[in-house]
Amino acid sequence: MHVLGRDAPADAGPVAEVGRFLARDGSEGARVGFDIDRPHAGVVVGKRGTGKSYTLGVLVEELAAADGVAPVVVDPMGVFDGLSDAGGRVVEPRVRPDALPPSAWPELLGLDPESPAGSLLWRSVAEADEGEGDATALADVRDQLGAADAPASARRAADNALRLAESWGVFAADAPHPAAFADGAPAVLDCTGLPTAARGAVVRAVARGLYEARVSDAGGGCRRLPWLLVDEAHALFGGVADPALRTLLTRGRAPGVSLVCATQRPDALPDVAVSQADLLVAHRLTDERDVAALRAAQPSYLGADLAAALPTGTGDALVVDDATEVSHTIRIRERETPHGGGSPRASAVGDSPQGESRHHTGPEK
Numbered sequence: 001m002h003v004l005g006r007d008a009p010a011d012a013g014p015v016a017e018v019g020r021f022l023a024r025d026g027s028e029g030a031r032v033g034f035d036i037d038r039p040h041a042g043v044v045v046g047k048r049g050t051g052k053s054y055t056l057g058v059l060v061e062e063l064a065a066a067d068g069v070a071p072v073v074v075d076p077m078g079v080f081d082g083l084s085d086a087g088g089r090v091v092e093p094r095v096r097p098d099a100l101p102p103s104a105w106p107e108l109l110g111l112d113p114e115s116p117a118g119s120l121l122w123r124s125v126a127e128a129d130e131g132e133g134d135a136t137a138l139a140d141v142r143d144q145l146g147a148a149d150a151p152a153s154a155r156r157a158a159d160n161a162l163r164l165a166e167s168w169g170v171f172a173a174d175a176p177h178p179a180a181f182a183d184g185a186p187a188v189l190d191c192t193g194l195p196t197a198a199r200g201a202v203v204r205a206v207a208r209g210l211y212e213a214r215v216s217d218a219g220g221g222c223r224r225l226p227w228l229l230v231d232e233a234h235a236l237f238g239g240v241a242d243p244a245l246r247t248l249l250t251r252g253r254a255p256g257v258s259l260v261c262a263t264q265r266p267d268a269l270p271d272v273a274v275s276q277a278d279l280l281v282a283h284r285l286t287d288e289r290d291v292a293a294l295r296a297a298q299p300s301y302l303g304a305d306l307a308a309a310l311p312t313g314t315g316d317a318l319v320v321d322d323a324t325e326v327s328h329t330i331r332i333r334e335r336e337t338p339h340g341g342g343s344p345r346a347s348a349v350g351d352s353p354q355g356e357s358r359h360h361t362g363p364e365k
Contacts (some may be wrong), residue, residue: 004321004328011035012151014069016062016285018055022316032330034059034279035323036066039253041276042260043269044236045290046283050313053079053333054339055281056229056262059088060186063227064219068180070224073212074203076232078192082338088186093194094175098136099205100240102126108201109161117157121148124158137173138166150183155234168198178209179222200241206321207244207259214255225256233261236270249276267293278322284312 003015016036019030020197034040046052056073057080063071064086065070073080081090100108102125110117124144165171181187189206191199206228213222228248230236232247237245248259249272261273266291274280274293291307309318311329320327 001031001033001329001348003033003035004319005040006038008325009290014066016066016257017082017333018058019317019330019362022311022329022331023040023228026313028331032328034062036063036069037225039256039258040260040278041252042234042248042259042275042279042281043266043274044245044260044262044281045266045285045294046264046281046317047285047287047290047350048204051317051332052262053077053231054335055283055317056080056231056260056313057083057335057337058233058337059260060088060174060229061336062086064184064186068228070184070185071227071229072178072181072206073186073188074191074199074206074228074230075188076191076235077200078190079231079340080188080355081340082335083186085337087103088188090188091181091192092269093189093191093202093206094172095169095170095202095205096173096175096177096197097125097138097141097171098129098134099175099209100201104131104240105206107195109164110197111157111161111309116151116154118160120145120148121153121158122150138162138171148279149218155317163200163338165198168194168201170198170202173322177213179213181206181221182213182224182226184224196235196239200236200239203236203241204244207241207248209248211244211255211257212251214257225258226252229257229260229262231262232264233265233273234265237268237270243300246270246272249273264290266290269293271296280318280320280322282310282318282320283305283316284314285310 014036016032017031017033019032023029043056044052060071060073060083063069102122105125106113106118113122120132124141128140129142130142134138142162143157209227248257256333263269295307312319315332318327328358
């Protein structure tokens with residue numbers, strides 16, 4: 001097996017088998033794997049329907065079967081439920097309010113931190129965090145708001161913003177430390193239906209918690225090397241989750257925390273996401289802005305135009321391996337667990353009495 005992401009022999013630690021080399025005539029060659037013995041920063045891109053989330057699921061299956069690692073998946077669309085067949089668990093994301101720094105709360109809730117309401121919320125969260133007890137609850141922040149010496153309009157605006165946070169259902173004083181998700185079995189954080197801000201709060205808390213647990217061995221410890229895999233990651237950069245994601249991209253290697261960002265909009269990712277990635281998996285892209293984003297980040301050691309080398313078949317991908325400074329075209333292997341990312345078809349819900357469509361549907365792909 002050829003192993004991407006390392007320049008050592010293939011037997012030097014665990015490997016995630018992801019597919020096979022793909023020849024120009026469409027035939028499949030030798031097996032291909034990704035190195036998962038060391039921490040990595042990865043980016044998986046591709047337009048809708050070309051296999052981006054599918055590839056992420058294949059990688060999680062392999063991580064679930066390996067020793068010493070722990071995959072944590074941020075699932076915004078409910079497509080990774082099938083990983084329960086690989087011993088995973090789907091959990092409703094819950095994080096402690098004090099997992100976010102006080103300075104992040106105004107931005108999280110759309111308040112200017114220098115406005116009366118924004119500065120009041122910032123101060124109230126900070127004071128609640130300093131109170132007695134082991135954990136901060138949103139009720140503690142509300143108590144600080146009510147007792148604050150501030151104009152009624154500022155208190156009312158801050159309280160309304162706090163009620164919005166409560167409505168998301170993601171904050172709980174007794175929420176587990178993020179290290180509890182990194183026990184080896186895949187943990188799928190089901191963020192289906194959550195607004196982007198709420199998902200950003202979850203990702204900020206989990207990414208920060210995993211990083212700090214590996215750095216300080218706090219919060220119950222984190223012996224395994226965590227892999228945080230974020231689908232539709234482009235929506236989270238530039239928001240409240242941005243600092244934590246950038247920390248993993250630029251400093252996650254030392255404590256052993258990997259980050260894999262998947263997106264159908266690589267043009268919406270910051271430059272650091274692609275530049276720091278040592279593994280780039282690119283499925284088909286047709287939007288010129290997305291192609292231009294990859295072209296701009298094209299490594300200097302690639303002689304051909306990366307965009308011109310992108311495959312066109314569903315499930316096929318161009319992999320750029322920074323460890324060996326080469327690129328390969330591969331075909332991703334079949335999933336072993338159910339994939340929830342397929343598109344529904346009208347032919348599956350036909351309304352004729354016999355349950356059959358009168359229209360020709362063509363071959364399945």
